[in-house]
Amino acid sequence: MIWNQQYETMPRDELRKLQLLRLKQLCENVYHRVPFYRNAFDKAGVKPEDIKSLDDLQRLPFTYKQDMRDNYPFGMFAVPQEQVVRIHASSGTTGKPTVVGYTARDVDTWAELMARTMSAAGVGRGDILQNAYGYGLFTGGLGAHYGGEKIGASVIPISGGNSKKQLMLLKDFGSTAISCTPSYALSLYETAVEEGINIDELKLRVGIFGAEPWTDAMRQEIEAKWKIDALDIYGLSEIIGPGVGYECVEEKRGMHISEDHFIVETIDPKTGEVLPAGEEGELVFTTITKEAIPLIRYRTRDITSLITDPCKCGRSSVRMRKVTGRSDDMLIIRGVNVFPSQVEAIIVTKKELSPHYLLIVDRVDNMDTLEVQIELAEGVFMDTISKLQELAKTVEKEIKDMIGVTCKVRIVEHKTIARSEGKAMRVLDKRKL
Amino acid sequence: MKLQQISVFIENQSGRLYDVTNLLGQNGINIRALSLADTSDFGILRLIVNNPENAYKILKDNEFTVGRTEVVAVEVKDEPGGLAEILGALSKNEINVEYMYAFVEPSGGNAIMIFRFDETDKAVEKLTAAGFTLVPGNRIYGI
Numbered sequence: 001m002i003w004n005q006q007y008e009t010m011p012r013d014e015l016r017k018l019q020l021l022r023l024k025q026l027c028e029n030v031y032h033r034v035p036f037y038r039n040a041f042d043k044a045g046v047k048p049e050d051i052k053s054l055d056d057l058q059r060l061p062f063t064y065k066q067d068m069r070d071n072y073p074f075g076m077f078a079v080p081q082e083q084v085v086r087i088h089a090s091s092g093t094t095g096k097p098t099v100v101g102y103t104a105r106d107v108d109t110w111a112e113l114m115a116r117t118m119s120a121a122g123v124g125r126g127d128i129l130q131n132a133y134g135y136g137l138f139t140g141g142l143g144a145h146y147g148g149e150k151i152g153a154s155v156i157p158i159s160g161g162n163s164k165k166q167l168m169l170l171k172d173f174g175s176t177a178i179s180c181t182p183s184y185a186l187s188l189y190e191t192a193v194e195e196g197i198n199i200d201e202l203k204l205r206v207g208i209f210g211a212e213p214w215t216d217a218m219r220q221e222i223e224a225k226w227k228i229d230a231l232d233i234y235g236l237s238e239i240i241g242p243g244v245g246y247e248c249v250e251e252k253r254g255m256h257i258s259e260d261h262f263i264v265e266t267i268d269p270k271t272g273e274v275l276p277a278g279e280e281g282e283l284v285f286t287t288i289t290k291e292a293i294p295l296i297r298y299r300t301r302d303i304t305s306l307i308t309d310p311c312k313c314g315r316s317s318v319r320m321r322k323v324t325g326r327s328d329d330m331l332i333i334r335g336v337n338v339f340p341s342q343v344e345a346i347i348v349t350k351k352e353l354s355p356h357y358l359l360i361v362d363r364v365d366n367m368d369t370l371e372v373q374i375e376l377a378e379g380v381f382m383d384t385i386s387k388l389q390e391l392a393k394t395v396e397k398e399i400k401d402m403i404g405v406t407c408k409v410r411i412v413e414h415k416t417i418a419r420s421e422g423k424a425m426r427v428l429d430k431r432k433l
Numbered sequence: 434m435k436l437q438q439i440s441v442f443i444e445n446q447s448g449r450l451y452d453v454t455n456l457l458g459q460n461g462i463n464i465r466a467l468s469l470a471d472t473s474d475f476g477i478l479r480l481i482v483n484n485p486e487n488a489y490k491i492l493k494d495n496e497f498t499v500g501r502t503e504v505v506a507v508e509v510k511d512e513p514g515g516l517a518e519i520l521g522a523l524s525k526n527e528i529n530v531e532y533m534y535a536f537v538e539p540s541g542g543n544a545i546m547i548f549r550f551d552e553t554d555k556a557v558e559k560l561t562a563a564g565f566t567l568v569p570g571n572r573i574y575g576i
């Protein structure tokens with residue numbers, strides 16, 4: 001099912017014309033309304049009127065997550081605050097979140113994008129959508145919610161967690177679609193088995209999964225266990241939230257990007273050079289219709305490649321493959337963005353601990369786990385068990401408070417965490433994604 | 434009347450206890466008393482040795498996580514209620530025991546308890562006043 005025939009199947013030359021028109025308007029807009037962009041354009045020696053073709057996009061400066069932090073909370077807004085009807089935020093490395101705002105039109109755009117996402121997955125009027133993404137500052141819950149309502153599905157805003165209740169509603173309400181993280185889908189299945197639920201008696205037929213990286217092997221596992229179609233979606237709050245990229249049920253190979261709203265590039269993360277389509281590089285997005293926080297060439301740090309082949313579904317848009325890695329050290333643990341530097345910021349405040357630490361991420365019973373190993377500091381030594389345990393508990397709590405992820409802190413002997421020349425190894429990801 | 438105790442932080446993995454005792458043995462350090470407190474993740478090995486200064490330096494040079502703590506050795510009368518008598522005196526004076534462990538003199542004399550107090554000086558003063566025998570370092574180290 002194609003939600004928006006006109007834009008989703010628009011011939012590519014027409015689409016490019018539309019992109020250029022919107023890009024020019026965007027440049028005019030941010031140059032005059034966002035001091036950050038005026039400075040950045042001036043520094044790069046480019047004026048809005050210099051943008052004459054889509055290739056001129058390469059002359060524009062990049063936007064980094066750090067720029068959003070530097071302009072915390074509302075410095076990147078291109079509209080007066082009274083036009084902002086919604087504010088979301090995601091966790092940040094220094095404790096300050098990354099803030100995104102939406103005008104009424106942005107909220108509509110977002111719902112439109114999620115409506116395309118749901119339709120591409122085969123969800124529509126008459127479906128019962130159990131939305132198990134977290135509601136709140138995180139964009140997942142409300143993003144899927146508005147999209148679900150727009151396509152006319154009956155949306156159950158159950159939010160994340162509480163597996164027994166999820167299963168009860170799945171059974172009693174006859175939910176036909178579910179949206180959550182892929183790891184939660186697998187963990188929910190385990191609970192279903194424990195509760196003796198017969199999967200064949202459920203009406204569930206499709207799942208819309210995102211907010212964390214996952215593999216095709218996981219897709220096959222989810223599809224076989226739940227007996228559903230499992231579709232991947234991509235999004236990040238800086239760009240708009242979920243709905244930036246979505247798979248179609250016809251091919252399930254790469255996520256379509258709504259190019260009438262975003263211009264996507266892949267670049268070499270070191271040189272910043274634009275790569276030919278198909279080559280692996282960092283994804284960069286320019287939001288050409290957003291009002292509250294329009295972004296020019298936003299560096300996502302996600303590594304993947306683009307597919308330009310025509311798709312069976314008839315959509316004319318470019319597709320992105322699954323994200324294969326990061327060009328920085330960010331981890332996604334249970335859908336939450338985690339930077340080692342956040343953990344480090346906590347450790348350095350404890351005189352009993354050294355700044356040598358290692359984050360070990362694993363997946364046990366389909367749930368991500370995080371263990372933080374920290375070396376004791378030299379010369380400061382508490383020789384009672386209870387004080388050391390208390391210290392570990394304190395750090396666990398502070399990490400939970402700052403990044404929202406439960407972890408286990410293991411205090412280790414001095415000089416036992418591997419040192420390397422140059423960059424210290426801070427992360428051991430055993431999830432094999 | 435205070436003793437130097439060496440504490441070593443060790444992760445719970447086989448062989449670490451051996452590493453510490455072997456290293457000290459090779460360097461001519463005699464272990465007089467030893468206690469291991471542990472959890473599922475880590476342990477703290479507490480040692481009374483004949484030469485605490487040297488032992489500390491050797492362990493540190495070999496990159497063990499090591500600390501020094503002041504403890505007190507108290508003679509326990511070889512009769513029922515001997516230990517309770519000491520603990521009673523401490524309780525009366527509101528002195529907290531962080532941990533303690535036993536130590537037996539090879540000569541067959543009285544048992545000795547090693548105590549770690551939250552207020553070491555006060556403990557020494559009160560125990561002495563109450564007539565308990567505190568064992569001096571040179572006697573313990575030289576056993």
Ligand SMILES: [Zn+2]
Pocket residue numbers: 247248250251256311312313314315
């Ligand atoms: Zn398609």
